[in-house]
Amino acid sequence: MAGVHDLIYRTFFKRNSAFVATCFVGAFAFSISFDLATTGWWDYHNRGKQWKDIRSKYIQAGDADEE
């Protein structure tokens, strides 16, 4: 247990270059995962109401004129 936080410290925090790089990479990862999570929640909350859910009711396969 004592080794884990020490390993984290030495890997990410000890050198400023590694610290800043970790922050920037983490910012990208965070924004992407946050977008995915919130979009997923939105789709779940509005399931059955969005066009992509009800499209199959109105447009059959090969029936391009309806569009």
Add this chain to the structure above:
Amino acid sequence: MAAVSRINLLPTSRTLASGVPFAPRINNSVPVGLSGNHGHGHGAAGARSDVPQAFAFRVGARGHVGKTNALPTSSSFQQRHFSSTPLRSVAHPMAGATGIPRASATGVPDFSPYKAKSAPLNRTVSYFMVGGLGVLGASGIKSTVSDILSNMAASADVLALAKIEVEMGAIPEGKNLIVKWRGKPVFIRHRTSDEIDEANQVDVKSLRDPEKDDDRVQRPEWLVMLGVCTHLGCVPIGEAGDYGGWFCPCHGSHYDISGRIRRGPAPLNLEVPEYSFNDDEEKIVIG
């Protein structure tokens, strides 16, 4: 239970026979709140490990108040007293949490429950908090900047209007088609193989604006150009002029079958716009 007492006394109320200043009733024990060896060498709470020699002090002796004032009597002199701290036996608020009933003789709170248990872990957690704030801040700045930039970009309907599609099958070989694109005419010519050969045989070095035919077309049989004369912006006439290409009636510029300037006042070849081929639908997409 000792009563809370506060006494003020002169630093040196008396001097012992040994020459040591006599200061009675001074609490020399280490307070609980300051327990732990932090470089002072006084040991744990309670009686000091570095207790002075017995001749240096005497606990419980009655102080002697000298009747003779040896201090200066001028009005500007302020007498210095030092006070002992009141003796208290108050249980610490954290006593229940720590399991140890802690009482501070000096009233100094015991901060030891608040101290970090592990300095390296504390350091890692601190950096983690700083880094987490950095991650959130950088993410917010990135989102803000990208939102502002996408706000300034052209919207989808504008982009859709900025492109036109021309069916390739509508232009027979050897014919021109003029379409309007972004307010300007665009010439599309389906060239015959004779015209392609003719365009390739021209000595490029002899041209005013040297450009190979291969550089002006994506496919040799399809020539796509902006129909704006590079001289003063007239629209040239197709299949006219001395070189079998285009002729500008305004000032007499002659363009060849590759749209390159050959004679007349125009300085440059006809401009080639951005275009691509959509082979699935057999269309040329301009824009």
